[in-house]
Amino acid sequence: MFKGMPKIFWIGMGIMYGWVFFFMFLEMIIPGLPLKQFLGVPACYIYNWIMGLWIINIFISYLFYSSEEKREEIIKNRKGAK
């Protein structure tokens, strides 16, 4: 199952789920975490609104397409060299 899936896929999944469930876990054990001040605003705006919702996912989707393009370029060059 999932044989041939590029390794970067599992790395990306690890980053995304790791981020989400780490902060969910912190919310489970730290009372009032969303409202604790971090960088001058309630922490939830940083770890959930900016990072979890947007930055992490932009980074992962960039990682996915760029690494696949690089991999295809290597394959193309190898074929060209033969």
Next chain:
Amino acid sequence: MESNPIVLIGALIYFLIIFYIGWTSRKASMDASEFYVAGRKVGPFVNGSALAATYFSPASFLGLPAFIFILGYPFWWALVGIIGGMPIATLLTAAPLRKYAPTSFTDYYADRYETKWMRLWSAIPTIIGGFAYVILSIVGTALFLLCILKFNFTISVILASVIVFTYVYFGGMVATTFSTAFQGIAMTVAAVVAAGYVIGHYGGLNGLTDAVISTSPNFFNMPYVAEKASHPLMATWTGVIGFFFVWHFGFSAMPYTVVRFFTTQDIKSARRSVFWAVLIGGAMYGGLIIIGTGARVLIEQLHPLMATDGVTNAMGLLKHMKTAYGVAGASVTDYSMISAMEALKSPFLLAIIAAGGLAIAMATAAGWTMVLNVVLGRDLIGKVFGSKWPEEKPVACTRVMTIFIIVVCGLLSFKPPALVLDISGAAFVVILCSVGPPLVLGLWWERGTTLAASLTIIVMTICSTSSWMYAKYHLGSYHWFFLSDPANKISTPHQFYWVFIGFIFYILISLITPKNSDEAIQKYVKDLKPEQL
């Protein structure tokens, strides 16, 4: 409240742009290939923006702020789940499906599982979900028309049905791809500008947070660590995690997004279009979180109708709207997002929001109507039941289907069965647990079998729809586990667990049933994988 000329002009400009795009692409849409898959020549940015506009329906634009308004901060995680699910599609389904390059969503099922009857099985949940989505899109369009024109809801539904029908009837996939790309930008700009207004009004995020807590002290409470939950559905982590997963896998397997991977120029464009969809959609969702968070306090502090006799809080104001404009069913809560924008008393902002709202509603209606057109006409009438009509006159066939779909959905929109986000959640779970496993595992697992695919679709469609309805009528909400004791209910939003059960069920049945032919496995599994180093 009366309609404002600036809001009317904003909506008019939006319609002029949409009809200009439709007019310039009208010739292209007369050819079958152009009509179905836009000639497979759409670039990554245009396709990414169209993907975002199609995937994010009025369920997002109206429903997500409404659910944050009702459920509080814990529901922010649902939005993280939706955007977080998008990059997964890049390698899981977008790239292999573009390599395969089918015309219709059901083509893969028929080819991979080697029987035309898979078209019929996969069409059943697709049609259920598709009709639900066209209904919620018409309801969304109607609510924005109500905001712009201050017409009665019934008249707004009729007008919305006519607009959506005209748009799809004359467009096809070319018009819907290019105009939808414009709509993707319009809705994102609207949400971001609105969020800027809300943050600016309260002098920053700290001011907004203090204002929210002043009217809703439990808004930021999380399960277990706070004395009182933000909402009974968010009193346990099954509620928070359940909402995270309801829509999470949708971008990879929902028919109306999957078909947009078919329209790209190549695999590279398909992968890059996901990046643009995340960028555009994530920005819009950032705006929607702020709007939903500020909705209650904005309505209660600033809305002009709060001065009406008998209106004491935000829910009271929405009930007043329901009576004044005849908004039917549960959908009046969906108006909370628009009410929050009305409270800021800026016609310019309301014009942008109305244009963005119309954009998102029409884009989704068009995307789903196109999927249903192809499934009902080309796939069922043509490929399953053997009629030559869809093949000989594809455009005429899909247009007849468009009439049928819009008339049926228009009639059902007069009294919406639930909040737009609830209709969306139900559609997602029924489709993801039934046709999701045969698609995703069909692409990535050689052992997946025809019998497993057929049984998964049939059994999961029955289980998910019946448990969803049973929970509503037995326990009062779709979000409680359907077998819960009424005195001690467990929160399982939209019976989301069926998605995971669907995958396990497909695997188990595949292991005990005969494999598909080597030829099918080679062509539709092995050949679609990325080339190895």
